[in-house]
Amino acid sequence: MSHFLPYGAQSIDDADLAAVVEALRSPYLTTGPRVGEFEAALASAVEAPHAVAMSSGTAALHAACHALDLGPEDEVIVPAVTFLATSNAVLYAGARPVFSDVCPDCGLMRPEDLEAAWTPRTRAVIPVHLTGRPVDMEVLSAFARERGAAVIDDAAHALGASLRGTPIGGGAWSDMSIFSFHPVKHATTGEGGAVVTADEGLAARVRTFISHGMVREPDQLKAPSPGPWYYEQQELGYNYRITDIQCALGTSQMSRLGGFVARRRHLARLYEERLASLDAVEINDPGPDGSVSAYHLFGILLDFEGLGTTRAEVMQGLRERSIGTQVHYIPVPAQPYYRELGYDPAPFTGAAEYYRRTLSLPMFPAMEDGDVDRVCDALEAVLAELGAR
Ligand SMILES: *Cc1c(COP(=O)(O)O)cnc(C)c1O
Secondary structure, eight states, rough: OOOOOOSSOOOHHHHHHHHHHHHSSSSSSBSSSSHHHHHHHHHHHHTOOEEEESOOHHHHHHHHHHHTTTOOEEEEESSSHHHHHHHHHHHHOOEEEEOOOOOTOOOOHHHHHHHHOOOTEEEEEOOOOGOOOOOOHHHHHHHHHTTTTEEEEEEETTOOEEEEEETTTTSSSSSEEEEETTSSSSSSSSSSSSEEEEHHHHHHHHHTBTTTTEEEGGGGGGOOOOOOOOOOOEEEEEEBBOBBHHHHHHHHHHTHHHHHHHHHHHHHHHHHHHTTOOTTTEEOOOSSTTTOOOOOEEEEEOOTTTTTOOOHHHHHHHHHBOOBBBOOOOOOGGSSSHHHHTOOOOTTHHHHHHHHHHEEEEOTTTHHHHHHHHHHHHHHHHHHHHHTT
């Protein structure tokens, strides 16, 4: 039996191990110099002026929403197809998530989806670069900014992606972008996330928020400082800090980001060539003109019912051949928690149609070229077997 291929996995090498060991032997396990080094590596990779690293991508979404000073009357538009964290963060910040529909064939928020979800209460929008394909930030962002709303892009899938030559996360189209460093993402810190921004004030607010709302810089204190021990809590924050141990791994990983993303793109080309002959399989739409995907995921569309089978059967057939797949994502307004809040998934027909057909095949830099053939052969065999009954 061949080794199991998960849908995603980290790549850890000896340099990563050495960097973590060095951090463990250093005086600082947290709030030390490795945090700033990791932030600098990230800021430079996405060409952003400021990066603030923290404990998770979810914390980054929460911090970014908090920095916008949202209130209970404020609405934030998020796509119906995304990971739970995107809309949960809006709830954490005390505002109201409003879902937009997505393209039935690509799963991305389109300008018409944003327009349909817009109300006079819309204060911000959080587009998601699903699977690593940038949404059309140029158009979405212009629409939001003309109406005085803020833009946070959830770039958890898109580290290394670009739109018309500009990196996602560089601040060209959004007030803040968030990244995740979970092991399935492009570079990992175990758990970890970051807010990147071109706005110094937003970066400072995010930094305060992730450490209890605590301020020490003399020019930011409300009272005269009685001495070097003095600090002030000026708002309610959290402990969302990341450790130096994690950042040591992150900086080491970031030094290989270019190679990781290039490898993902190479595997995607192999998948595209190999799947072209499989009529039942539609490859994910590449996204807007001029977008270059970072391929966090390799998504395909299959009309399971039309083929006389179910997604569960196809996934099981692949699993029996040691191939892991996953579904990204169940539309969030269909979740019991959101239904109980009064949300209804029914209007989001594009989201339902995308969800009905999507499947994520294995995609991670440590995959070998031959693994793509193995996945495609298995998919072909499973479809033939299930469809022929
Ligand atoms: C991974 C991810 C996040 C953040 O996840 P964490 O696990 O908290 O780092 C947010 N949004 C999307 C779309 C993601 O895939």
